[in-house]
Amino acid sequence: MxxxxxxxxxxxxxxxxxxxxxxxxxxxxxxxxxxxxxxxxxxxxxxxxxxxxxxxxxxxxxxxxxxxxxxxxxxxxxxxxxxxxRGDHWGALTLAAVLTVELLGVLALSWARTARTRRRHRELLELVVQPSPAAPDARLLEHPAPVAFCIPGARPLLVLSSGMVAELDDDQLAAVVAHERAHLAEHHHLYLLPFVAWEAALPVLPAAARAHAAVRELVEMRADDRALATLGGPDPRRTLAQAIVVAAGGAGGGVPDGALAVAGSAVVARVVRLVTPPPPxxxxxxxxxxxxxxxxxxxxxxxxxxxxx
Structure with a gap:
């Protein structure tokens, strides 16, 4: 058998x-x-x-x-x-052991590195941010680019740049905050972690990179959906889409490694999905x-x- x-x-x-x-x-x-x-x-x-x-x-x-x-x-x-x-039996057992150690080891190493990076960024940011008037759980970072991101973990941090606050109206800013809160509430970083490890452990496998990119896109879309459920206003979809477009203009600067940002992935696809929503x-x-x-x-x-x- x-x-x-x-x-x-x-x-x-x-x-x-x-x-x-x-x-x-x-x-x-x-x-x-x-x-x-x-x-x-x-x-x-x-x-x-x-x-x-x-x-x-x-x-x-x-x-x-x-x-x-x-x-x-x-x-x-x-x-x-x-x-x-036979030799092929010993070879299979050896490969099974090596692959198990590699997959679990890379997963643990990815977790440790990401947690360390997030902790370092959080400690640095806490020295320079201040309470944001946009939301009681958000922090304001003096930065000219329109940037919004959250750093998940035991002590999550939601950061808005002064450039973002200056460029968005109240409804758009509420949409950005709701998006980042969705990332934190549903622990989207945990959805991403296995695929970060998979891509690192098997870099020659094209499916690993494809899977990582697809999951990154999906967690952003899921955060969009959850944010929409909490937003008011006449057209919350267009409001969130406009905020994403503004944030995409500043996505290249200010977002630390390991953070989840409102303009983090698949901006065009997400904006199209918000403006012309597909049927459920x-x-x-x-x-x-x-x-x-x-x-x-x-x-x-x-x-x-x-x-x-």
Whole structure:
């Protein structure tokens, strides 16, 4: 059973390494429901990592048993292999260990580096910012460029530049603040972290860069949607779109690494989406996408454990 399981996991890993991310990054429906699309991207990343490590592990342990639990227990208890152990088995086990350490290590390193960078920027900013009249939880930074960003973490910081306050009216400024609050409230930096690590661990894989870019775009669209739900005024969509355009003019200066900014990604696509909103995803399609994400996460687990049943 294990050779067939390893082959099935390898096929799944290959699909999730290129065709599926390429398709998901190309289709248009994610813009209709960014939150559902973010769930699907997380499922692709997690299932892909589990599939490739699982395929290597299952192939490497095949001489010790007919299922992964049986073979793993045999190795842990020091039992001899029932079948000859070839070089490809040792190679697969080595690759599985190396890939697991690399993926988890890069994830931990990315988290530590990003947290350290954000902490350093927060400490520096706290020396120069002052309370902003625009919002009680915002801080004002004397900077001529129109910039707005938030630094997530245990002590989040929402920063507006004096240039931004000067160029926007009250409604537009409220839209910017609502966008940044959405990033902080939904912890969008955590959605991005696995894909930052994936791109760093596998830089030769085009799908890794594609996935990172797609998720960055989707978290900005999701923040736009959540901001719209809190805004008043006659045309909150156009108000937010105008604020994004203004912020895009100053996005090149003043936004620190590790921050989430209102003009951080896909400005043109977001403005078009706000001005001419696409129809919402139908409930049936939404449920189908979430079901597919759940099944995708379940598939490698079932393949790994099914031979033991």
């Amino acid at each position: 294990l050779p067939a399981t390893a082959a099935a996991l390898a096929v799944l890993a290959a699909l999730l390494a290129w065709p599926v991310p390429a398709w998901l990054g190309r289709v248009r429906w994610p813009r209709r429901d960014p939150l559902v699309a973010l769930v699907c991207w997380q499922a692709v990343g997690l299932a892909g990592g589990l599939s490739i490590v699982g395929a290597l592990l299952v192939h490497g342990l095949a001489p010790w048993g007919h299922s992964l639990p049986e073979a793993g227990w045999a190795v842990l208890t020091g039992r001899s292999a029932a079948d000859p152990v 995803l139908p409930p049936a399609a939404r449920a189908a996408a979430l079901l597919a994400a759940g099944l995708l996460l379940l598939a490698p687990t079932v393949l790994l454990l099914l031979p033991a049943v």
